[in-house]
Amino acid sequence: MSKHHEIDEATGVSTTGHVWDGDLKELNKPLPRWWLYTMYACTVWAIGYWILYPAWPTVNGYTKGMLGYSQRETVMREVQDGRKAQESFRKELAATPMADVRKKPEVLRFANAIGAAAFGTNCAPCHGRGAQGFSGYPNLNDDDWIWGGTIDDIHKTISFGIRGEHADSRAGEMPKFGIDKLLEPAQINDTAEYVLSMSKKSNDAAAAGRGSKVYAENCAACHGEKGEGNKELGAPNLADAIWLYGSRKDDVIMSIATGRGGKMPAWSGRLDDVTVKALAVYVHNLGGGK
Numbered sequence: 001m002s003k004h005h006e007i008d009e010a011t012g013v014s015t016t017g018h019v020w021d022g023d024l025k026e027l028n029k030p031l032p033r034w035w036l037y038t039m040y041a042c043t044v045w046a047i048g049y050w051i052l053y054p055a056w057p058t059v060n061g062y063t064k065g066m067l068g069y070s071q072r073e074t075v076m077r078e079v080q081d082g083r084k085a086q087e088s089f090r091k092e093l094a095a096t097p098m099a100d101v102r103k104k105p106e107v108l109r110f111a112n113a114i115g116a117a118a119f120g121t122n123c124a125p126c127h128g129r130g131a132q133g134f135s136g137y138p139n140l141n142d143d144d145w146i147w148g149g150t151i152d153d154i155h156k157t158i159s160f161g162i163r164g165e166h167a168d169s170r171a172g173e174m175p176k177f178g179i180d181k182l183l184e185p186a187q188i189n190d191t192a193e194y195v196l197s198m199s200k201k202s203n204d205a206a207a208a209g210r211g212s213k214v215y216a217e218n219c220a221a222c223h224g225e226k227g228e229g230n231k232e233l234g235a236p237n238l239a240d241a242i243w244l245y246g247s248r249k250d251d252v253i254m255s256i257a258t259g260r261g262g263k264m265p266a267w268s269g270r271l272d273d274v275t276v277k278a279l280a281v282y283v284h285n286l287g288g289g290k
């Protein structure tokens with residue numbers, strides 16, 4: 001490499017003095033103008049940005065910028081505005097008598113929205129995301145209600161729970177006919193056949209005939225003479241096609257033998273009153289409410 005600069009003969013431009021392979025010389029050409037101007041513009045923009053917006057870390061924080069812009073504050077403000085808007089809706093829902101909620105479209109929409117959210121968090125684990133239910137956990141979309149399907153019935157069920165500790169809990173236990181030896185296995189078998197006959201499922205007619213007497217003496221008091229059920233006692237309808245614990249003969253025998261005794265926790269106290277009310281509206285609105 002030679003150290004001294006010279007003027008290149010062919011172009012008339014001075015060289016940088018760098019030479020390769022004996023005669024390959026580097027011209028000292030200026031940067032293209034467009035490139036330079038772009039860089040100046042970026043520099044000016046960057047300095048402006050540093051002055052206006054939060055930019056540089058400091059020992060105990062960062063430079064805040066003249067505009068006082070903060071994404072965190074923007075989000076906080078939006079959340080607060082949302083809460084404030086919710087607060088006024090919550091007050092209105094609280095003040096609206098249960099029977100009138102459906103008459104106020106805005107309140108109804110709000111109740112359904114927060115009811116759906118609360119349902120997903122608190123109820124879906126047992127009743128399913130779509131409230132479709134599972135064996136032992138009733139479907140809340142149909143119009144078959146064990147404890148009553150008016151909005152007030154539903155509100156009471158949700159508030160105080162079923163067979164739980166709350167003083168106002170829904171109560172009503174079916175005897176454990178098998179476990180407590182109240183009936184012989186043969187009688188349980190016959191009664192199960194009779195129960196199947198009530199909902200027109202295939203059954204052994206002779207056994208069902210014997211079972212009808214056992215039913216009249218032991219079961220009709222709660223489930224009704226024709227198996228229509230009793231909402232005061234939470235005794236399900238046995239003559240329809242909807243089953244809480246299953247319609248196979250084994251399921252029915254198990255129900256008679258053990259009495260089942262499904263439990264649901266009380267939600268008043270656990271959730272605030274407005275949320276419980278919204279849940280009642282939401283569940284009632286799922287389609288099956290009376």
Ligand code: HEC
Nearest residue numbers: 122123126136138145146147148157158162262263264279
């Ligand atoms: C730990 C499980 C569990 C959770 C959680 C739960 N439930 Fe239930 N729920 C049950 C069971 C079990 C029954 C049926 C009890 C029975 O009668 O045998 C029931 C019954 C009901 C009924 C009565 C249905 C009828 O046919 O009368 C309603 C309404 C209801 N649940 C709503 C809710 C709502 C709303 C939530 C959430 C706030 C919820 N449940 C959370 C277990 C649960």
Ligand code: HEC
Nearest residue numbers: 172174218219222234235236243244245246255260261262
């Ligand atoms: C004291 C009231 C009472 C009596 C008496 C009673 N039951 Fe029940 N039965 C209930 C209740 C309450 C349930 C719901 C249990 C639950 O939800 O966990 C039930 C549930 C059932 C079920 C389950 C229904 C389903 O949808 O899966 C069957 C079947 C049944 N009973 C049959 C009988 C038969 C048969 C007898 C008579 C041998 C009888 N019960 C006597 C109250 C009673």
